[in-house]
Amino acid sequence: MSRILVVGSVALDNVETPFGKADNVLGGSAVYFSVAAGYFASPSVVAAVGADFPDEHIKLLQKHKVDTAGLVSIPEGKTFRWSGAYGFDLNTAETRKTELNVLGDFRPVIPSEYAEIEYLFLANIDPDLQLDVLRQTKRPRIVACDTMNYWIETKKDSLTEVLGAVDLVFMNEAEAREYTGEYNLVRAARKILSLGPRYVAVKRGEYGALLFGEGSIFSAPAYPLEDVFDPTGAGDTFAGGFMGYLAHAGSFEAGTLRKAVAFGSVMASFTVEDFSLRRLTRLTHPEIQERMQSYRKMLELEPNHV
């Protein structure tokens, strides 16, 4: 199985939505990403946790084929904690509290045995650290990155350097607009592409994603669900399914990219069905295939001909 390396956060979350609340639950970009990617490839995580991080979470990751050898536990530290809430409009989280804890001093060290992994996802961390990770690897075959408004506002130059060094960029639409200063998404995407990456996946919450490449656009709707419980982690799950499928397919052709977006969307649709990793960790391959089948049908312009 192809290997994927993800560098990002492992968190303990408190989440409240109109449909319930969950306290002290497993979260973090590297967690959602790796569990989703694990359905397609072999993910390894580089991240830090504190002494308070429950062993059961590590066991859960390992059970889902996530290699946790790069998960550093800081004995005197506490795990990164995020508290957030959503209203009925589940597209935007209201952050109530962020406790960086061990994430504040996190300086990822890539174990030498990971340096040759061909697929790398730089989840949303300080762009200077993302660059540092790149320097510690032997230029993986495919590098993707994510970011957030905070880095756009505080470390734009470093972020620009990251964007110029990766193959694939994940951003949500507000970030793409803020980073480029272009409200229009087509223009925003073109500006980002002009910096170097071959593709930009613009995430739009419940509206899905647009994949922009040189002269091409693929529209990937979100899978419509009757019950959306908690959108936390949907974006990282999307990236995990996306990169996992890419690694599995072993190609970077246009058709592969489109299927990767579709699998990313399908995986994200499971994450939002329950709090934390609950749905994602009790998922079966037949369920993924079945939903992919109905996702595919939703896109067919000529259903009788396919």
Added chain:
Amino acid sequence: MSRILVVGSVALDNVETPFGKADNVLGGSAVYFSVAAGYFASPSVVAAVGADFPDEHIKLLQKHKVDTAGLVSIPEGKTFRWSGAYGFDLNTAETRKTELNVLGDFRPVIPSEYAEIEYLFLANIDPDLQLDVLRQTKRPRIVACDTMNYWIETKKDSLTEVLGAVDLVFMNEAEAREYTGEYNLVRAARKILSLGPRYVAVKRGEYGALLFGEGSIFSAPAYPLEDVFDPTGAGDTFAGGFMGYLAHAGSFEAGTLRKAVAFGSVMASFTVEDFSLRRLTRLTHPEIQERMQSYRKMLELEPNHV
């Protein structure tokens, strides 16, 4: 050519967007609808204007194959006027002023020669008038309707009766949510379908539309444009392209419906490229086909296989 009847508004609009402004320009649901539908079928309009309505607008409609015999001019009246503005988020208009004028007393009279037209679009007018129009026709083969928040709030029972009497409902997502009391769109669409219509097209502005049928969903993205100038009329243009294609195809099969949504989306993408009807009235069939081609590509999950 198949005939389509539209009952709705003809307006003179003042529109301001971040990209410019246009005063006293042609607008109204029946206008956008019929000009768009005219590229596929033969539209007839039933609407009212005042003595101030410029003759050049009527000539423009006629030049675009719109039958204006049902366009009643009230000598002592003034044309319906709408003034609105958009910010960079072009999804929502801020209405600055509405002068109903002749629309306030409008009671559509369907000329007997229109009573057998097979395709009918009840644009956004008082649902009691929509019901009245239905009583004046010999139950067309396909009836579609649109509505707005005002009628949901003031005439919900009549609107429910309309929804139960039509084949196809056009609503934007906020309206679908407000009417059903369901924030979740899948649930909202199911509730509307349970009242009788075979399909609900939920419009989502720049995010496109979702077509819900019994057990099926088709996701139709908006065509991504580098320059969106003025979204006024996009929804009615969408309905016009949609119904025009349906009438042209002469079928109500699932595949036809999907292509109709796609043509509706393509037509709407032209409308927003300029103020008022400017882009829509200088459109050519090759331009429509070309954009449909690239729209189709944007939906292809397996571009190498199609």
